[in-house]
Amino acid sequence: MNSGGPKRVTQRDVARAVGVTSATVSYALNGQPGVSDELRQRILEVAAGMGFRPSRLAVGLRVGRTNTLGLLLPDVANPFYPELASGVIDAAAEEGLQVFVSQVGLDGRDHLPTVTALVDSHCEGLLFTAVLPEDTPMLTELQARGIPFGLINRRIDGFAADWVGIDDRAAAKELTSVVLGGRRRVAIFGGPERSSVSAGRTAGAVAACEEAGLVPLPDGRSGDLTRESGAERARELFAAKGPVDLVICGNDVIALGVIDVCYDLGLSVPDDVAVTGFDDMSFASAGPLRLTTVEVPRQEMGRQAVRSLLDRLGGYDGEPRVVQLPHQVRRRSTA
Amino acid sequence: MNSGGPKRVTQRDVARAVGVTSATVSYALNGQPGVSDELRQRILEVAAGMGFRPSRLAVGLRVGRTNTLGLLLPDVANPFYPELASGVIDAAAEEGLQVFVSQVGLDGRDHLPTVTALVDSHCEGLLFTAVLPEDTPMLTELQARGIPFGLINRRIDGFAADWVGIDDRAAAKELTSVVLGGRRRVAIFGGPERSSVSAGRTAGAVAACEEAGLVPLPDGRSGDLTRESGAERARELFAAKGPVDLVICGNDVIALGVIDVCYDLGLSVPDDVAVTGFDDMSFASAGPLRLTTVEVPRQEMGRQAVRSLLDRLGGYDGEPRVVQLPHQVRRRSTA
DNA sequence: CTGAAAGCGCTTACAG
DNA sequence: CTGAAAGCGCTTACAG
Numbered sequence: 001m002n003s004g005g006p007k008r009v010t011q012r013d014v015a016r017a018v019g020v021t022s023a024t025v026s027y028a029l030n031g032q033p034g035v036s037d038e039l040r041q042r043i044l045e046v047a048a049g050m051g052f053r054p055s056r057l058a059v060g061l062r063v064g065r066t067n068t069l070g071l072l073l074p075d076v077a078n079p080f081y082p083e084l085a086s087g088v089i090d091a092a093a094e095e096g097l098q099v100f101v102s103q104v105g106l107d108g109r110d111h112l113p114t115v116t117a118l119v120d121s122h123c124e125g126l127l128f129t130a131v132l133p134e135d136t137p138m139l140t141e142l143q144a145r146g147i148p149f150g151l152i153n154r155r156i157d158g159f160a161a162d163w164v165g166i167d168d169r170a171a172a173k174e175l176t177s178v179v180l181g182g183r184r185r186v187a188i189f190g191g192p193e194r195s196s197v198s199a200g201r202t203a204g205a206v207a208a209c210e211e212a213g214l215v216p217l218p219d220g221r222s223g224d225l226t227r228e229s230g231a232e233r234a235r236e237l238f239a240a241k242g243p244v245d246l247v248i249c250g251n252d253v254i255a256l257g258v259i260d261v262c263y264d265l266g267l268s269v270p271d272d273v274a275v276t277g278f279d280d281m282s283f284a285s286a287g288p289l290r291l292t293t294v295e296v297p298r299q300e301m302g303r304q305a306v307r308s309l310l311d312r313l314g315g316y317d318g319e320p321r322v323v324q325l326p327h328q329v330r331r332r333s334t335a
Numbered sequence: 336m337n338s339g340g341p342k343r344v345t346q347r348d349v350a351r352a353v354g355v356t357s358a359t360v361s362y363a364l365n366g367q368p369g370v371s372d373e374l375r376q377r378i379l380e381v382a383a384g385m386g387f388r389p390s391r392l393a394v395g396l397r398v399g400r401t402n403t404l405g406l407l408l409p410d411v412a413n414p415f416y417p418e419l420a421s422g423v424i425d426a427a428a429e430e431g432l433q434v435f436v437s438q439v440g441l442d443g444r445d446h447l448p449t450v451t452a453l454v455d456s457h458c459e460g461l462l463f464t465a466v467l468p469e470d471t472p473m474l475t476e477l478q479a480r481g482i483p484f485g486l487i488n489r490r491i492d493g494f495a496a497d498w499v500g501i502d503d504r505a506a507a508k509e510l511t512s513v514v515l516g517g518r519r520r521v522a523i524f525g526g527p528e529r530s531s532v533s534a535g536r537t538a539g540a541v542a543a544c545e546e547a548g549l550v551p552l553p554d555g556r557s558g559d560l561t562r563e564s565g566a567e568r569a570r571e572l573f574a575a576k577g578p579v580d581l582v583i584c585g586n587d588v589i590a591l592g593v594i595d596v597c598y599d600l601g602l603s604v605p606d607d608v609a610v611t612g613f614d615d616m617s618f619a620s621a622g623p624l625r626l627t628t629v630e631v632p633r634q635e636m637g638r639q640a641v642r643s644l645l646d647r648l649g650g651y652d653g654e655p656r657v658v659q660l661p662h663q664v665r666r667r668s669t670a
Numbered sequence: 671c672t673g674a675a676a677g678c679g680c681t682t683a684c685a686g
Numbered sequence: 687c688t689g690a691a692a693g694c695g696c697t698t699a700c701a702g
Contacts, residue, residue, distance in 0.1 A: 101435075124340075286624060369687060392678085
């Protein structure tokens with residue numbers, strides 16, 4: 001049942017056409033010595049004319065290198081990741097590396113099947129964007145197998161690995177301090193508490209509150225990084241305790257949900273309720289919204305992660321590289 | 336200079352450990368007959384214990400199938416694509432196929448190097464999301480090589496190929512008719528005219544205007560699908576001809592740029608200037624924005640494209656499959 | 671400067 | 687039920 005699969009032109013086809021052996025074609029194409037200039041020229045022409053392209057499978061198998069990286073992204077509903085991916089893909093391409101982008105379950109659950117597929121495909125290195133503490137055994141296994149990897153954004157407490165991100169705690173503390181003003185009733189709507197990023201942001205916001213001598217409301221401190229979750233938490237909190245003065249959100253998407261609810265309830269932002277986001281997603285700066293948030297260098301995070309990974313692939317075997325990129329508080333109109 | 340590359344456990348390692356030949360391990364692992372149940376059991380255990388995973392490179396080379404699809408996305412600044420990609424990746428995963436996601440240059444220019452890399456990697460089929468007429472030779476070459484592919488969203492006039500998208504012209508016409516009301520001074524800010532999608536949307540908007548007996552302003556009918564482009568065109572148009580009654584934009588991002596300018600100029604939306612987008616990106620429904628737009632089933636488009644491609648891979652060799660999915664006009668507050 | 675041969679890690683007829 | 691052998695498409699020492 002050959003379904004008429006693609007008929008590839010092989011090196012042997014080229015060799016036959018030129019009247020040499022396949023090895024000679026290989027030498028010619030790879031710029032190895034041992035082929036006269038004329039012959040090389042002729043081989044190159046014939047190969048191009050026949051549309052020959054070396055099989056990456058065969059080359060990878062033979063040489064033991066595939067020039068391929070794997071990137072694991074959680075659910076794409078969160079616009080945070082595409083830009084990060086863009087940085088990774090671009091930086092990799094500049095080094096002649098291809099990237100296998102794979103989607104892992106929502107919120108990064110269940111990395112294992114994806115990682116397995118990537119390793120089976122001989123990815124030379126892996127980049128994770130949404131690890132959770134329970135991924136530790138899988139990462140340890142990767143280390144045992146000698147497959148280098150790096151973490152982007154989230155990391156795992158007490159697990160040493162290459163990482164690039166920002167200082168989420170400091171950023172959240174800074175943001176909170178800046179917008180606090182005289183507001184006393186403040187709520188924190190964070191992301192999943194098992195995420196190091198979300199945990200850091202929440203901790204920073206709490207710290208800023210405490211420094212100002214107030215305790216944030218206990219509700220909603222962790223939850224999903226979605227608009228629905230932000231809306232739901234806002235509705236519940238406002239219903240139970242009335243509108244608050246300020247809601248510090250774990251990301252821009254949560255903030256959008258909170259603002260949706262304010263809008264529905266006829267509450268003015270920021271006069272009745274101030275709201276901050278995090279990440280500075282593209283929509284955050286839109287005229288009618290002008291969300292106060294923190295800019296995170298997503299693209300650059302991706303690029304730097306590729307750089308660290310390349311060093312590992314190049315044989316660097318030293319201490320984990322921890323790269324903390326600068327962030328930027330963007331104070332706009334919502335707080 | 337072996338940089339300590341990963342040491343894979345091979346089938347032979349397993350075979351040696353069990354004391355059989357590598358072929359037997361292969362039979363056992365692939366559920367082929369010819370191995371006693373006990374032996375099979377033992378092989379499976381040992382293989383699992385050693386962490387053996389068959390090399391996709393070797394299997395692909397030998398079997399001639401890689402179970403890999405290639406997906407080509409343009410620049411990710413446009414949030415349209417990630418969701419589409421998500422549909423593709425999920426649908427492919429359900430069929431046991433991995434997806435190589437590759438980024439092509441902004442606006443889909445220069446597909447060739449990416450396609451080449453994907454073909455070199457033995458992708459069994461390709462999915463394009465942002466083709467332009469100048470990509471025709473490349474697509475023809477793919478056909479000649481017997482590599483099936485499908486187009487998503489954009490297509491090429493007069494080029495027959497599997498395609499899935501919506502009826503952009505009809506959708507734009509419907510949207511425009513719905514929001515036109517008594518407005519007479521209307522501008523159309525479309526995307527790149529060489530994009531079939533943008534061309535269709537612009538044509539639909541023009542048609543609706545003509546049906547209403549008015550001619551849209553000639554400025555800005557094509558441009559980039561970016562916020563900057565929307566803002567720039569709005570500033571120029573407003574400066575040259577004063578504010579218009581209605582701006583029909585080629586996508587939500589352009590609309591955001593227009594709204595930014597209205598906001599800066601103190602123009603009320605929709606009272607002074609009505610604005611519509613296209614795509615219903617997630618931010619479009621946000622409380623303070625409530626953009627009037629058209630919902631496009633991005634995820635479903637990805638899924639359907641995978642389905643058509645799988646049929647091709649399964650040997651279907653008939654007429655190109657054209658799948659036109661339903662759209663939905665979302666009338667909110669900006670027009 | 672060129673050719674014959676081995677081998678990367680698998681699968682698959684083919685003998686026993 | 688099991689083993690030996692060929693071959694997928696390359697690269698790379700090794701002879702000539």
